[in-house]
Amino acid sequence: MLRAGVDLGGTKIQVVISDPLNRVLGAFRRPTPRTGGPPAVTEAIAAAIRQAAADGRVDLADVTGIGVGAPGHIDAQAGTVANAGNLPDWMITYPLSRELSARLRLPVALGNDVQVAVNAEVRLGAGRPYHSMIGVFCGTGVGGGVVIDDELWLGRGAAGELGHICVQTEGGAPCPCGRRGCMEAYAGRAAMEIQARRWRALGKPTQLFDIMAARQRERLTSGVWYRAMKRKDPMAKKLLKRAVWALGSAIGSTVNALDVEAVIIGGGLGLRLGQPFVDSIRDAMIPHLVAPQNPPAVLLAELGDLGGAIGAALLVTERRSDP
């Protein structure tokens, strides 16, 4: 009863092989292919699963299924991924379940990347003591998940878009989604980088791009932000202050609506900035609460970088019990 879990992202593919107690027996990580479109990505996933099995000295014949957490629009029933703007040439509807299943002769279950990561925290991570919570995952964008009575609430399929809570309706910053004033317009790495490049072009001082170059990155990764903060870079400080301001407002509003027991902060940026970031979000949230004397617990995600893949592996068992 081993399972493979795949966290499919725009920059990397992370695979784990987990046992029935959700212990990670093997893991493998590789960059997402930038060319070749969905077939190349599918082939890379299959190869990464074989590598993860080898890493854990596991026979693939002992793996009963594969779970994949993917970005874009997921149709779990149909087994398709569509409109995944972060993946190369993936605006089409691609039958990932069928294609991956054909390569490894194993059943494949699909889920939304952020939702499976939140579910992993609920079942196995920081969310274990709680029955209601929200997950806020800060990465390139800001994804989320809402947990009600121990279950992810999906609504009509699209719930959890906490990054697109509008925190500044008039005169808000532009969001990668095309709207203005969304929390993600302040707290998503993509939006933060656009603002940083704009300010740099205006001659404002920052080490952000020197750190990026020194680390041979093309983007302001979470690691770049972390290092800039350690060096007390003024632009990084200012942009992260804006991010925390927006996160505090959006999370406070959501808590006013749902009065959940806990808020879990994760995602690449959240994990990299860690507990001080979580504490500052909590401090920014409290003034927005109708009941500030009874705030929810605000916690850092526990499962780290493997959380998405571990959560994807859970899809194998949880989907099986579906009607």
Add this chain to the structure above:
Amino acid sequence: MLRAGVDLGGTKIQVVISDPLNRVLGAFRRPTPRTGGPPAVTEAIAAAIRQAAADGRVDLADVTGIGVGAPGHIDAQAGTVANAGNLPDWMITYPLSRELSARLRLPVALGNDVQVAVNAEVRLGAGRPYHSMIGVFCGTGVGGGVVIDDELWLGRGAAGELGHICVQTEGGAPCPCGRRGCMEAYAGRAAMEIQARRWRALGKPTQLFDIMAARQRERLTSGVWYRAMKRKDPMAKKLLKRAVWALGSAIGSTVNALDVEAVIIGGGLGLRLGQPFVDSIRDAMIPHLVAPQNPPAVLLAELGDLGGAIGAALLVTERRSDP
């Protein structure tokens, strides 16, 4: 199996007597006493229940219980109402259940005024076709309710505060709650009146206060706003445009988080302004949606002014089935 339902508000007490099919057999409405504090209000409720029974030619001996929807902090278990700023001299914790029960020798169940009104719409009104929805009730303030899988979601007891979703985090309007930028700061009648008085003091033209005086009101009631809108009063138009702007943003954000099937607009102001108000809120909401091609239904509450009392009567049966 008849029940009495009481909608206890800052300006009026509305009582209904309802039968097991939730038909209203009798009703009575009276102003909330402004003096005498909680005991006077309790006495007035008891008298209003007797009057409603008389109105329906119902023997009080056939009534099995009383449900009360009240503002402020409700402890349903303890049967107390506290911090009800809209009620006269009611900042204390008052044992309303026990005191009302002693007067009529009937069991009393308490609930939050907005939550019971939303529940009535869910069970008996506009919400019947849906399993997930939010209710947004615009009155003196803006109350709300969240319905997940056919049940009101109460969180840790304080969920549904949709009026305190922050729509303008920087430079937002002052809200009666003491914070800034809450949706209620734009869409609650109390906040709208404060703004109207400020603008009038600055000499901006409006008929709002003439209409108020002609109708012998001391406040800008929902009826005053309705009449001013019919006369195309510029200040009323401007303030209601702001209200719709804030409602569209806060409701859009909540739909992005929860992806509910429906949004129900009620409350004194919502009911008075009716379908055109609902339509304009829908139009203001759609640009905020992550999935604008699949918006929720936005509907006017169906049960009208009696909804709160009808919902309060439901407390009698629903609480009985609690563990």
